[in-house]
Amino acid sequence: MSAQAHPESINVKLHLWRQAGPEDPGSFEKVELKDISTHMSFLEMIDVANEQILEGGGVAVCFDHDCREGICGMCSMVINGQVHGPEPGVTTCQLHMRSFADGDEIYVEPFRASGFPIVRDLVVDRSALDKIVMAGGYISVNTGSPQDANSMLVPKDKADLAMDAAACIGCGACVAACPNAAAMLFTGAKVSQLALLPQGQPERASRVLGMVDTMDSLGFGNCTNEYECMAACPKEIDVSNIARMNREYLRSSIGSAEGV
Amino acid sequence: MLSWLTRTARSSIGRKAVVALTGLALIGFLVVHLAGNMTFFADSDGATFDAYADTIGNNPLLPLAEIGLVVLFLVHMGLAVRLTLENKKARSKGYMVSKAHGGRTPGSRTMIFTGVIVLLFVILHLAHFRLQKGDDVSMASLVRFELSRPLGAGAYVVGLLALGLHLSHGFQSSLQTLGLNHPKYTPLVKVLGYGLAGLLTVGFLLFPLTIFFGGNS
Structure with missing residues (x-):
């Protein structure tokens, strides 16, 4: 102010x-x-x-x-x-x-x-977003002692982009503001934060396929690139994360052996 | 064997990608169409334009190209309508009070409406210049005849403005849908999208405007 x-x-x-x-x-x-x-x-x-x-x-x-x-x-x-x-x-x-x-x-x-x-009243059930994350929005790491921090290099620009995507608090404002009630900014952020990092690579293809298919099954609409989501997002998550999800989905579904 | 393909083709992103690709292909057609049409202004009697129209009309591969165009158009429309209906269903009960946050544009708001207007316009356009043209009629004189009538020229102006509005969102939107977003190029794509929409609209508008107002007689 x-x-x-x-x-x-x-x-x-x-x-x-x-x-x-x-x-x-x-x-x-x-x-x-x-x-x-x-x-x-x-x-x-x-x-x-x-x-x-x-x-x-x-x-x-x-x-x-x-x-x-x-x-x-x-x-x-x-x-x-x-x-x-x-x-x-x-x-x-x-x-x-x-x-x-x-x-x-x-x-x-x-x-x-x-x-x-x-x-x-004003209370809505947003557990659909949890279901999307449960479909692959994580990395499977068996417990064990942590490795040396410098053994896995992350470029600064990638780390920044992943951090920006990880700022998503899952409030669902993107869905609420979207003219189509689509959940693509949320899902895009959750796909991006892991796709950008080395830890996310082993499950990169199965993650995006699982998350997008689950998102599609939960009654959300389809993004028409109007970017109301980005303007409403309290964490100002960028729509480039939606483009990255689209890229990840197409390269995983068409360009990888995943889901054959 | 192809379950991965049907899965992709049925997904939100897969279908959006097909709408984007067919849309870009149709934009490509419009660019060539306008470039060819510009021969209309090459001479006053329309001989160059007529020769151009005849060259296309006599090409044995024309039906194949036409079928391709119709398929592109039907796939683009069919999927866009399906997606739009799903989007309406995704918010079955709308907001009582609604105010945009600043992302939407006049073009993005009206895609389905401008799309329908363009469809009606294309039907009219085909009726004018593809279906009713006999072998003995010069294309240039037919164009002059149809576009010198107030109703004809008016319909073309409305149809072309709707097309321009559609493309103002469509071009940049299709690249984003295909995942082509880049900090260096996306701002340029936005400008290019508006430029392309403007150029195609103004280019095609030259025909109804110059003919109706008598500038090309």
């Missing part, structure tokens, strides 16, 4: 998505909040809203959250049509109320994708 002056507190009109269960049609519940500190995070503001709902005899809105410091990837809200809200490169927990103005109407919805069924 710049030195631009913000009011210490604001009033907002919150519209929270309420949905009793996966099959419930759901609707918005309006909550008017007074004197919300602009230093609050968005989740703290939801906490205040929940207290107000409870005091009024209502049922608190369910939402996912955990670390509240931008590293766990649990918070999952679409705020005024934008995943993780209007600020680039942050999760909802790192979004502050100073990003909003006095009197703002704020619509809060869950991530919407057939691959992420709604559990209740």
Whole structure:
């Protein structure tokens, strides 16, 4: 934030998505909040809203959250049509109320994708992403004593790219922001972080084939290269990871003996 | 024996790659098509253009090339429609409030719509210049006749603008789908994609515009 002056507190009109269960049609519940500190995070503001709902005899809105410091990837809200809200490169927990103005109407919805069924209110089931990782997003290393660190050389540029891909916290913002609800930025990052490193080479072909086939089976859409995912990603994962996944998939399926 | 091939051909990335490859091939056709059409402006009576049209029309391999083009077109369209339907299903319930993060472009948003307009345009185009042309009619005079009518010229302008919008996303998108992303070349590909879309659109637009407004009579 710049030195631009913000009011210490604001009033907002919150519209929270309420949905009793996966099959419930759901609707918005309006909550008017007074004197919300602009230093609050968005989740703290939801906490205040929940207290107000409870005091009024209502049922608190369910939402996912955990670390509240931008590293766990649990918070999952679409705020005024934008995943993780209007600020680039942050999760909802790192979004502050100073990003909003006095009197703002704020619509809060869950991530919407057939691959992420709604559990209740703002909580969605993102275990599909775990299934993609379980299909090969790891290296099989038997335990033993660590080898000398210098015995396996990693070029600096490759290490940097792998580290950038590994910054993915698996929050699913890419899926939620994608016009097609595709999971290709997530899968691309998980394929890339290992494909770039020497440790990832032994299972390089089987990994990408397994992960992409699993991704395809879970009801996600197909990437149309609109790059909304990259713009919404709190870790700003680059779409070159999707291109790398495409490359890896084609070289593994057509250019290798894997899956013959 | 070929289970690996069917697996690839059925996968998201495999099908996207086929859409990309057929799209690039069709762009290649457009470049040659425009280059050939430019003979129209070589002389005022259209003799060069007619000679060019006759050369193509008399080539015994023409039906083979035409079948190839139709196959490219059908595969490109069929897969794109299938993928689009899957994409709609992947978000069966949309957002109540929706705001782009800044990745989408007018071209990327409208691919399926501009694609349908281009399909209708191609059907009209074939009806004009492939199906109705008799042996005794000069191609240049037929072009002048069809494009001097307001409805004809208007349809071509709309069809070509849709094509330009389609290509503004299509070219760069196809390279990304094929995995061709590079820190040095991708920014150039983006510029090249817009340039190519603009050049092809303006090039083909010369025909309805100059003929309708009488610049080439």
